[in-house]
Amino acid sequence: MIFSLTAFQWPPFITGLLAVVVVLVFGLMAVRQLTPGVPHGAQNVMESAVDTFQDLVGQMAPKALAPNLTLLSLTLFLLLVVANVIGLLPLPGIGTRWIHSPTAFLSMPAGLAIVIFLLIQWSGIKYKGLGGFLVGWFWKPIPVFGVVVNALEQLVMPVSLAFRLFGNILAGELVLRMTTNPHGLSGWLVVVLVGTLWLVFSLVISLIQALIFTILTVAYMSIQASTEH
């Protein structure tokens, strides 16, 4: 793992933009023929998604946080779903390489996780007050030394978020490359049997990982925002 302040990777940036555009286009399709009557097509799908996330967030988050957190998490989920699937599409890559998902690069999940970590701390301060927030950090479960446990707990959140998503998507793509390469280790039979199965499996994984990342974000923020601990 190399950390670089100056280097920039164009492929994940471009595929990330592609994901943004795809989500945005779908969203605009949903409101193109907006009606308060019976919704059709994209509007129906989008309304279902909004409804689902309103329920999901409403169960966990405090009332004041819920509306904003709903939109934030829904956007995150849509972006991640599209981003995760990009690497599974048979798009022609540069040279002979396939295109990776932006989430198959560590940078994007890590960047998101860091911002989410900050959001978690922010919701703690906002809903518990600075005093309650500091007590939570330094005085629970034991005075002063509690900070060690809490720091570990709080830092594990973004790290696990980032690596879970990145690892799952990258692994899925790498196994897909191996099982769908008829010139390599596997013959056509393996491509048809294992490759197809793995593609379906990876699609499901893409969806599940996007959902896990989003739900955990909502849960972490809600827990930190809840006054009783």
Place this chain on the structure above:
Amino acid sequence: MSSTTSLTLGNMVAGVLQWVILLFLMRRYVYKPLLGAMQKRRENIAKQISEADKLREEAEKLRQEQDNLLKKAHDDAKALIAQARREGEEEARKIVDQAQREASYRQRAALEEIHHERDEAIKMIRAEVADLVLMATGKLLERNIDEKDQERYLDQILQDAGQLQ
């Protein structure tokens, strides 16, 4: 050489910015109108439900009223029929009574007339018989009896005839 496992600050920031920009655009152009439409639908449905409730209540009230009216009409009709029957019966009784009265009157009149006629007939026959008897007696006696005798005989004969009767 970049690899998928390398952490680059630029890409981290870019990823976050992509999310934030998408959130901003979606919020402005998609969520707001969509949530507005959903809210409006919710209000419409609530309004329609309350309207339907009101209409149902009104319909119930109308039905009640019509039920009452129908019941009243039914009762009225029953009363009318009963009255008509009572009147009819009375009328029939009156007619029958009158007919009976008339019949009995006619019968009485007829009887009286019959009696009268019979008396007349008897009287006539008596007179005839008296003449005949007188004539026959006169012829038999071959002599004219005077008025006084005639009267006496006639009375005698009539008395006899009355006793014969």
